[in-house]
Amino acid sequence: MAQEEEILSLRALTVERGGRRTIDRLDLGVRAGCVYALLGGNGAGKTTTLNVFLGFVQPAFGEVRVAGSSPVREAAQVRRRLAYLPENVALYPYLSGVENLRYFCTLADIALSRTAARGLLERAGLQAPAHDARVSTYSKGMRQKVGLAIADAKEAQAMLLDEPTSGLDPGAANDFAQRIRAAAGNGMAVLMATHDLFNARQVADRIGILKEGRLVAEFDAHTVNHGELEHAYLAHTRGGDPEAHS
């Protein structure tokens, strides 16, 4: 697949932090309409990879593109095209869902009426009675829905998710999975860092395992079975040779 068709693209990405190479010649691509799940143990480099797309971490070498733009040289374009849901979506606790959504849209130069904001929250799955409640009363799943509504309002082409299902109960995780699939169905490219193998198989099209900043295994999420994925994941997160665990 040509690089131009990839909305999120890394070529030979290398990141050095504190004199150490934390991402090592990483190639990765996510096309429109696809969900890529990045698995890996603690410190494997998942969050660093997301931070490179966001422009928070600069590569030492290699190429990074978001819909063809460089987060280093074209930060404004990248911000417009990219939505980011961190592990805990940061919102203003004393503002309501509607007020948060309108405020974050203003920052992105999007004027949103209260009615339009309600429509977007509804579409993201946030029930009407919660729209005017303070966000401090929201669960993690409800805050994520505001995050999805912001992405929808921006008409983002790509979305980055960091540990989206940690701390969600199975029902909320399943609901979130369906919403991510729906976003991909509308053409969004989604990159998700996770430890949740079940969710990765449920949501993703491709799954990659990162170890010490290198992609050590990749799977088609539609055909890999749970045992096979778990075996590879445990082998690589224990720091061992995958064959040693067969």
Ligand SMILES: Nc1ncnc2c1ncn2[C@@H]1O[C@H](COP(=O)(O)OP(=O)(O)OP(=O)(O)O)[C@@H](O)[C@H]1O
């Ligand atoms: N600000 C920083 N300065 C120096 N090194 C860092 C910094 N942030 C992360 N690192 C190092 O980069 C490597 C990758 O860390 P990263 O947080 O990307 O891993 P991760 O896969 O997201 O881990 P986790 O699952 O624990 O969130 C680690 O060795 C970490 O110690």
